[in-house]
Amino acid sequence: MNYHKFDVVIVGAGGAGLMSAMQLAHNSSIAVISKLYPTRSHTGAAQGGVAAALGNQEEDNWKWHMFDTVKGGDYLVDQDAAAILTREAIDAVYELEHWGLPFNRTEDGKIDQRRFGGHSRNFGEGPVRRSCYAADRTGHMILQTMYQQSVKNQVRFFNEYMMLDLLINDGQACGVVALCLRDGSIHTFHAKAIVLATGGYGRAWRITSNALACTGDGMAVAYRRGIPLEDMEMYQFHPTGLYKVGILLSEAARGEGAYLLNSEGERFCVRYAPTMEELAPRDMVSRFIYDEIAAGRGIDGKDYVYLSVAHLGKEKIDAKLPDITDFARNYLGVEPYYEPVPIQPTAHYAMGGIPTDIEGRVVVDEHNTVLPGLYAAGEVACVSVHGANRLGTNSLVDLIVFGRRAGKHIAAKWLPEADFAPLPNAPDAFATEMVESLLARGKNGANGKNSQNGKGTGETQEALRADLRDSMMENVGVVRDEQRLTAQLARVVELKQRWRNLRLMDTSRTFNTELMEVVELGNLIECAEATVAGALARKESRGAHYRTDYPKRDDVNFLKHTLAYRTEHVGEPELRYKPVVITEFEPKERKY
Amino acid sequence: MPAETSTRVVQVKVKRYQPDQSAKPFWQEYRVEAEGNDRLLDVLNKIKWEQDGTLTYRRSCAHGVCGSDAMRVNGRNRLACKLLVNDLGARISVEPMLGFPVIRDLVVDMDPFFAKYEKIKPYLINDEPEPRTERQQSPEQRERYDETTKCILCGACTGSCPSVWANAEWVGPASIVNAHRFIFDSRDRGGAERLQILSDRTGVWRCRTIFNCSEACPRGIPVTDAIEEVKRAIMYGTTDIA
Numbered sequence: 137m138n139y140h141k142f143d144v145v146i147v148g149a150g151g152a153g154l155m156s157a158m159q160l161a162h163n164s165s166i167a168v169i170s171k172l173y174p175t176r177s178h179t180g181a182a183q184g185g186v187a188a189a190l191g192n193q194e195e196d197n198w199k200w201h202m203f204d205t206v207k208g209g210d211y212l213v214d215q216d217a218a219a220i221l222t223r224e225a226i227d228a229v230y231e232l233e234h235w236g237l238p239f240n241r242t243e244d245g246k247i248d249q250r251r252f253g254g255h256s257r258n259f260g261e262g263p264v265r266r267s268c269y270a271a272d273r274t275g276h277m278i279l280q281t282m283y284q285q286s287v288k289n290q291v292r293f294f295n296e297y298m299m300l301d302l303l304i305n306d307g308q309a310c311g312v313v314a315l316c317l318r319d320g321s322i323h324t325f326h327a328k329a330i331v332l333a334t335g336g337y338g339r340a341w342r343i344t345s346n347a348l349a350c351t352g353d354g355m356a357v358a359y360r361r362g363i364p365l366e367d368m369e370m371y372q373f374h375p376t377g378l379y380k381v382g383i384l385l386s387e388a389a390r391g392e393g394a395y396l397l398n399s400e401g402e403r404f405c406v407r408y409a410p411t412m413e414e415l416a417p418r419d420m421v422s423r424f425i426y427d428e429i430a431a432g433r434g435i436d437g438k439d440y441v442y443l444s445v446a447h448l449g450k451e452k453i454d455a456k457l458p459d460i461t462d463f464a465r466n467y468l469g470v471e472p473y474y475e476p477v478p479i480q481p482t483a484h485y486a487m488g489g490i491p492t493d494i495e496g497r498v499v500v501d502e503h504n505t506v507l508p509g510l511y512a513a514g515e516v517a518c519v520s521v522h523g524a525n526r527l528g529t530n531s532l533v534d535l536i537v538f539g540r541r542a543g544k545h546i547a548a549k550w551l552p553e554a555d556f557a558p559l560p561n562a563p564d565a566f567a568t569e570m571v572e573s574l575l576a577r578g579k580n581g582a583n584g585k586n587s588q589n590g591k592g593t594g595e596t597q598e599a600l601r602a603d604l605r606d607s608m609m610e611n612v613g614v615v616r617d618e619q620r621l622t623a624q625l626a627r628v629v630e631l632k633q634r635w636r637n638l639r640l641m642d643t644s645r646t647f648n649t650e651l652m653e654v655v656e657l658g659n660l661i662e663c664a665e666a667t668v669a670g671a672l673a674r675k676e677s678r679g680a681h682y683r684t685d686y687p688k689r690d691d692v693n694f695l696k697h698t699l700a701y702r703t704e705h706v707g708e709p710e711l712r713y714k715p716v717v718i719t720e721f722e723p724k725e726r727k728y
Numbered sequence: 729m730p731a732e733t734s735t736r737v738v739q740v741k742v743k744r745y746q747p748d749q750s751a752k753p754f755w756q757e758y759r760v761e762a763e764g765n766d767r768l769l770d771v772l773n774k775i776k777w778e779q780d781g782t783l784t785y786r787r788s789c790a791h792g793v794c795g796s797d798a799m800r801v802n803g804r805n806r807l808a809c810k811l812l813v814n815d816l817g818a819r820i821s822v823e824p825m826l827g828f829p830v831i832r833d834l835v836v837d838m839d840p841f842f843a844k845y846e847k848i849k850p851y852l853i854n855d856e857p858e859p860r861t862e863r864q865q866s867p868e869q870r871e872r873y874d875e876t877t878k879c880i881l882c883g884a885c886t887g888s889c890p891s892v893w894a895n896a897e898w899v900g901p902a903s904i905v906n907a908h909r910f911i912f913d914s915r916d917r918g919g920a921e922r923l924q925i926l927s928d929r930t931g932v933w934r935c936r937t938i939f940n941c942s943e944a945c946p947r948g949i950p951v952t953d954a955i956e957e958v959k960r961a962i963m964y965g966t967t968d969i970a
């Protein structure tokens with residue numbers, strides 16, 4: 137057995153994982169495990185910016201930011217957490233600057249700020265400049281800066297190690313088990329504290345802005361070990377993905393003044409949201425687009441509308457939106473200087489995830505009982521600061537604020553008192569069995585029939601992947617209803633069954649990416665199960681969860697968080713609920 | 729309007745290395761149906777998912793921002809996710825980048841690359857007390873090092889450089905790009921240290937100004953210019969002249 141022992145093991149090297157690592161690197165032994173080289177993490181794809189009420193361009197106040205976050209999340213946000221998010225955002229952004237992050241600058245040398253959807257001044261009066269940015273590659277700069285700091289602090293990385301399992305013994309988290317891609321070996325990491333920072337699961341949908349690596353591994357691994365997943369039905373579709381490819385065109389475009397146009401050349405958002413127009417929150421703008429298309433006002437009667445930046449002029453486009461306009465050129469052959477860009481809503485962000493408290497500790501029930509030793513931060517976690525709909529630029533803040541809090545809590549509170557919990561017997565048994573059975577199925581065919589190097593019988597991964605992604609798009613998209621969700625739950629059961637019989641073509645132990653993909657696919661299906669079950673039970677419309685059969689928000693019955701627990705019965709997670717923390721903003725109807 | 733697409737059959741010739749089976753690399757040809765707008769990465773995925781699961785390469789973001797899938801395509805280092813079938817013709821040859829040890833098929837060992845990157849101290853060095861808010865930097869000062877902040881550490885430049893092929897010790901263009909990013913940042917105080925590192929035997933002077941790196945860079949960074957600026961900074965002992 138390959139055995140490693142560290143005080144803290146952090147799984148994931150995106151913004152959240154590295155931010156945690158930074159708090160711990162000085163005085164404890166830590167390891168960061170990542171299935172990608174750190175700089176390949178999806179944080180690097182974030183474009184628009186990171187929100188903080190610095191007030192560099194005009195008056196701003198973290199309370200306004202907090203209010204926007206709560207309202208944007210359709211009041212499913214835990215307000216104690218939102219207060220921390222927005223207050224600590226300010227120092228966290230300065231800290232990034234001190235580490236060298238190359239923000240764009242104002243004339244007087246401060247961090248430049250721009251508008252973003254749902255961010256307002258004075259509790260909803262009108263848009264405010266709150267997003268701190270570095271052109272349209274803010275996430276790239278954050279990821280690079282944090283990686284640079286990791287190099288400086290000599291953080292120990294296990295790159296291209298994929299976590300397969302989480303170890304819990306005697307009610308305490310005590311380690312993880314990972315596959316080393318390079319040689320197929322299985323490694324057990326024993327630790328006093330584990331931070332899960334593995335990101336989202338957008339790959340469950342056909343049209344998505346998410347990287348191929350965004351497969352919900354952390355959520356699935358925790359879910360299999362009895363940890364609930366919170367509010368998984370709250371999955372955000374970003375309004376402006378490149379038509380058919382899903383690649384994101386940041387809200388920064390609209391923040392800089394871009395329009396959305398229907399087939400009649402009308403700026404339809406103005407009709408739906410007279411105050412915030414194109415800068416209404418994402419769930420709403422995605423529905424506006426959906427409604428326009430349903431009303432036959434998609435371009436050429438098809439399922440897309442236009443995003444137009446041409447009127448901003450070449451100079452502004454090149455200075456503020458260089459990358460995203462390149463995406464339009466590169467992947468659709470459209471020249472945004474002159475032509476409008478075809479866009480459609482794209483699966484983008486998980487508001488839900490592994491439930492945590494404000495210290496980043498994982499909590500496992502409706503009483504917020506802490507699972508000692510286990511932490512989660514970033515998109516994999518649900519604090520919940522995003523509620524039913526995340527505002528643009530609030531994820532990067534989430535990473536740095538709660539990544540930092542998790543790291544600090546481990547350093548200051550947990551490590552001084554904690555001991556290594558003993559590993560369970562045969563700690564790597566589950567992971568080893570998973571890998572061995574997958575590789576054996578490759579050799580022998582799905583049903584034990586002989587096959588030669590993959591040329592046997594049985595289904596390979598592609599059809600399964602396509603079926604998952606297409607059906608999620610169809611049934612659990614911008615708009616949902618009882619019938620579609622019921623159908624999808626049955627689908628999930630079928631997909632799980634088929635996954636168990638998948639056949640691999642590749643049986644090598646050297647860098648077997650097919651093995652990795654098949655494991656990822658299994659993880660996506662687990663995430664889908666929790667998502668669909670939560671959505672089916674939530675008979676209301678709130679934020680990103682919009683049901684045509686229950687089009688109104690129902691605070692009497694559903695102002696609460698879903699907790700989905702995996703059970704023995706496929707397709708039947710147990711659902712429990714916990715109250716939303718409301719401190720100062722009473723739920724109101726959302727108008728923009 | 730989105731460019732029209734049409735389905736066609738493309739021939740992809742891949743230089744493969746399957747260490748479990750044979751110590752020798754070999755070429756294998758695949759035929760795939762693809763649309764003009766498909767990325768080369770989509771084509772590779774199609775092969776992997778539908779024909780041959782053993783085909784091995786790295787990828788993640790699929791839109792040119794993560795740096796995973798640098799490879800040699802028709803003789804030049806490119807990101808597979810930034811190339812469209814429309815631009816490639818019906819016959820495509822794909823190989824791992826040169827100058828890197830190959831692990832399997834198109835997957836090369838990036839550890840030596842990152843080790844060289846670490847050598848140039850790729851982080852802001854400044855021990856002065858931090859202000860309560862941000863350090864000031866004018867838009868002009870920020871612009872000074874803008875290009876080199878774009879690097880995604882894909883290795884395409886380094887893998888295209890004959891000086892790297894000839895001498896594995898050389899730090900290579902990517903490291904110098906990242907040194908440049910800090911040397912010309914008005915907030916940084918580590919310029920002299922880095923210039924010292926880059927002026928030795930394995931430093932900037934091995935660059936023969938061949939420009940392969942600039943052509944290879946998928947982020948459009950003028951890599952050779954950046955290297956020249958670093959050379960000048962070493963020669964004149966200051967970053968003001970460069």
Ligand SMILES: Cc1cc2nc3c(=O)[nH]c(=O)nc-3n(C[C@H](O)[C@H](O)[C@H](O)COP(=O)(O)OP(=O)(O)OC[C@H]3O[C@@H](n4cnc5c(N)ncnc54)[C@H](O)[C@@H]3O)c2cc1C
Binds near residue numbers: 333
């Ligand atoms: C295109 C795009 C643009 C965006 N723009 C913005 C924006 O402008 N502002 C904003 O606030 N938010 C934005 N977001 C959202 C935000 O970028 C993400 O939510 C955030 O970066 C997630 O960070 P993370 O650290 O949680 O995870 P990630 O950055 O996704 O990192 C996950 C890490 O976990 C590792 N990992 C995953 N699974 C495993 C496993 N099984 N074993 C080992 N390691 C594993 C990966 O290797 C990776 O290192 C954007 C998102 C997208 C897709």
Ligand code: SF4
Binds near residue numbers: 879901902905944
């Ligand atoms: S300079 Fe360009 S080619 Fe070289 S590593 Fe950076 S992004 Fe890649």
Ligand code: FES
Binds near residue numbers: 793797
């Ligand atoms: S897959 Fe990320 S750069 Fe190509």
